[in-house]
Amino acid sequence: xxxxxxxxxxxxxxxxxxxxEFDACNPVTNGGERREHYDETQPLIAxxxxxxxxxxxxxxxxxxxxxxxxxxxxxxxxxxxxVNQMILEIGIVDDPERVGFYSGILESIYxxxxxxxxxxxxxxxxxxxxxxxxxxxxxxxxxxxxxxxFSKLYWFMVLTRCIGGGNGGNIxxxxxxxxxxxxxxxxxxxxxxFAIAYRLGQGIGQPVGGLLSHPERQFSVFDTPFxxxxxxxxxxxxxxxxxxVLVFVGFYLLDETHPPKKGKAMRRFSSxxxxxxxxxxxxxxxxxxxTDVDNNGPQTWxxxxxxxxxxxxxMCNRALLYLAxxxxxxxxxxxxxxxxxxxxLGSSEADIGIILTFRALLMLLFMFSSTYLLNRxxxxxxxxxxxxxxxxxxxxxxxxxxxxxxxxAGKNSAAFVLVHFLVITMWALNGLAFPATAVMVNDISPTxxxxxxxxxxxxxxxxxxxxxxxxFVNSTFAFSIKHNIAGGHLTYIIMMSxxxxxxxxxxxLKNRSPAWRNNARADESPD
Numbered sequence: 001x002x003x004x005x006x007x008x009x010x011x012x013x014x015x016x017x018x019x020x021e022f023d024a025c026n027p028v029t030n031g032g033e034r035r036e037h038y039d040e041t042q043p044l045i046a047x048x049x050x051x052x053x054x055x056x057x058x059x060x061x062x063x064x065x066x067x068x069x070x071x072x073x074x075x076x077x078x079x080x081x082x083v084n085q086m087i088l089e090i091g092i093v094d095d096p097e098r099v100g101f102y103s104g105i106l107e108s109i110y111x112x113x114x115x116x117x118x119x120x121x122x123x124x125x126x127x128x129x130x131x132x133x134x135x136x137x138x139x140x141x142x143x144x145x146x147x148x149x150f151s152k153l154y155w156f157m158v159l160t161r162c163i164g165g166g167n168g169g170n171i172x173x174x175x176x177x178x179x180x181x182x183x184x185x186x187x188x189x190x191x192x193x194f195a196i197a198y199r200l201g202q203g204i205g206q207p208v209g210g211l212l213s214h215p216e217r218q219f220s221v222f223d224t225p226f227x228x229x230x231x232x233x234x235x236x237x238x239x240x241x242x243x244x245v246l247v248f249v250g251f252y253l254l255d256e257t258h259p260p261k262k263g264k265a266m267r268r269f270s271s272x273x274x275x276x277x278x279x280x281x282x283x284x285x286x287x288x289x290x291t292d293v294d295n296n297g298p299q300t301w302x303x304x305x306x307x308x309x310x311x312x313x314x315m316c317n318r319a320l321l322y323l324a325x326x327x328x329x330x331x332x333x334x335x336x337x338x339x340x341x342x343x344x345l346g347s348s349e350a351d352i353g354i355i356l357t358f359r360a361l362l363m364l365l366f367m368f369s370s371t372y373l374l375n376r377x378x379x380x381x382x383x384x385x386x387x388x389x390x391x392x393x394x395x396x397x398x399x400x401x402x403x404x405x406x407x408x409a410g411k412n413s414a415a416f417v418l419v420h421f422l423v424i425t426m427w428a429l430n431g432l433a434f435p436a437t438a439v440m441v442n443d444i445s446p447t448x449x450x451x452x453x454x455x456x457x458x459x460x461x462x463x464x465x466x467x468x469x470x471x472f473v474n475s476t477f478a479f480s481i482k483h484n485i486a487g488g489h490l491t492y493i494i495m496m497s498x499x500x501x502x503x504x505x506x507x508x509l510k511n512r513s514p515a516w517r518n519n520a521r522a523d524e525s526p527d
Contacts, residue, residue, distance in 0.1 A: 054185045061181055064254045065174065066193055070201030071138050071243045072168050075145040076110055077202045078239050080329065081210030081353040083107070084337045086232050092154050097342055097482050100334050102154065104474030106161055107330050111466030113165030118463060121169035122176075122456045129258040130177040131250070133170055138247050140167030146240030149233035171463075172456045179442055179451055180257040187439060188374040195434040196367045203360030204242075209235045210353015218350075304450045304457075311454070313508050314444055315461050320502035321433055322465040324390045327495055328427060330470035332356075334477060335397060340404050343481045343488045345411065355424065363428035370435050379439040384506045386433035389426040390499035396423045398489050440509070 079086075083106060084099045092102055117137075125133040144164030151157040175194075182190045212235040215222035227234070305311060336352045338344025347355075373382050396419055403416040410416065441458045445451040473491060480490035 055183050057186050057190060058181055060253060061255055062190060062193060064250050065178060066197035067246045068134055068138055068250055069174055069194055069197040071141055071246060073198050073201035074205035074239055075141050075164055077205040077329065078145060078209040078235055079106065079148065080333045081206055081356065082213040082232055082349045084334060085349050090152055096339060097478060100474040100478030103334065104330060104471035106157055107470035108467050109158055110161045110165035111463050113162050114168035115460065115463035115467050117166050117169030118172055118456060118459050122172040125173035129256045130173045131254055131256045133173045135247050135250050137167035137170040138243060142240045142243035145236045145243065149236035150230055172459045175455045176452045177257050187442060188371050191435040191438045192367060192371045194438065196364060199360055199363050199367060199431055203357060203364060205239060206356035206360060207353045208238055210349050210356065212238060213349055304453045308444060308446055310509060311444060314440060315457060317502065317505050318437060318458055319461050319465050320498060320505065321437065322462045323469050324495065324499045324502060326466045326469035327473040328393065331473045331477060331491065334474050343401055345400065345404055359424045359428050362425065363431040366429055367431060370432050373432065374435060374439060379436040380506065380509055382432050383436040383440065386430045387503045387506060389430050390502065391496045393423055393426045394492050394495040394499060398492050
């Protein structure tokens with residue numbers, strides 16, 4: 001019979017140090033305290049809380065989603081370069097100084113209908129899934145775009161914009177699907193791509209509207225009675241066809257991400273991973289189980305508003321951001337179209353389209369650096385920087401008119417070109433606010449279950465402001481010019497005041513990083 005030799009003091013100390021090191025790194029221990037029962041499904045080596053491995057992105061899904069995201073801004077911005085001229089040519093008004101009121105209504109009614117349709121679209125996406133809602137509404141947007149250019153009466157112009165806007169409430173479903181495809185480790189890249197897709201839609205829509213209106217004047221092949229009778233039909237037809245092509249692409253390539261359907265796969269994964277000795281699989285099972293536990297229970301709008309600190313501040317700041325952004329998108333084409341002696345720049349539709357295209361391309365160039373800036377500076381600092389540019393952008397518009405009026409070279413002077421370039425550059429840099437505010441909206445959500453509601457809230461705020469901003473800004477501009485209020489500069493004074501407050505208010509916000517956003521997606525593998 002073998003006898004156990006007594007353990008020496010050195011052996012005890014050595015064994016104790018090994019045990020202490022094991023306890024410190026083993027996730028089944030807590031602060032060095034040994035638990036009585038070990039879970040053999042847990043990894044032996046802990047993953048530090050502050051060490052985040054970037055989850056690979058599902059690029060097939062995201063690419064289709066980005067393309068569908070571009071449709072609404074393409075159609076929304078399509079009419080901006082030519083709508084003022086169209087209102088004059090079809091005889092709605094005969095005075096260029098009165099155009100702003102009517103064009104403002106057309107621009108606002110689209111966003112107003114989007115605001116009304118957000119909640120129904122959001123509820124339908126929860127019931128039917130994200131994919132069918134996104135595809136059906138995108139088809140409606142395409143039809144409205146194709147019909148707008150054939151308008152000969154103002155009520156028909158309003159009707160087609162209502163159809164497009166009524167289908168524009170799909171943004172909540174688009175953004176919720178994006179959030180369901182990403183996590184905290186890769187959302188900066190995805191949100192940047194989402195914002196670039198939006199701006200690319202604008203970048204396509206604005207030149208299509210500006211350069212393809214009156215095609216009979218620019219291309220001999222279109223010099224026919226049909227195109228002379230419908231000089232604004234081609235931009236809408238081109239954008240409508242492009243949108244329908246994207247719908248068919250989405251039908252075949254876009255996968256559903258509706259949480260109830262994905263939840264079954266997550267639960268199967270969690271139960272099946274217990275027998276797997278892989279360290280990665282076990283860690284993913286931990287993430288899935290902890291997420292399921294933390295986010296159980298239904299959420300209501302009231303409960304989310306009460307349980308989310310800082311939500312009202314963020315929503316208020318989003319309202320100020322989009323008031324300025326949509327106000328500028330409506331104001332700049334009207335300002336450029338208005339004769340110089342009336343306070344504008346006297347530009348043609350083609351010139352306006354070229355400038356807006358240059359601005360969109362410049363902003364896309366800046367957007368490619370936004371992922372680096374978001375990771376290095378954080379979303380809040382990037383947001384504050386971009387908001388600081390808005391008061392200067394609005395403040396330089398009357399300076400442009402002053403330089404255009406001046407004797408000598410006027411719009412050809414070096415000073416005018418330099419100031420104009422500065423305005424367009426600052427306006428383009430403001431685009432960095434969009435991926436930043438999208439990350440802030442995701443990060444303020446305390447649980448995964450509340451994310452859809454918070455995104456819907458943020459889109460309601462955004463579309464409500466989009467509904468009133470163009471009509472407010474354009475009507476104020478027309479009224480100010482016609483009655484010479486504040487020298488015709490009332491609009492600039494109001495917008496500079498609001499955007500200055502919009503720059504100050506983000507200093508009340510704080511960076512947030514809820515635990516559920518730091519978890520990698522365990523429910524699906526990248527395409």
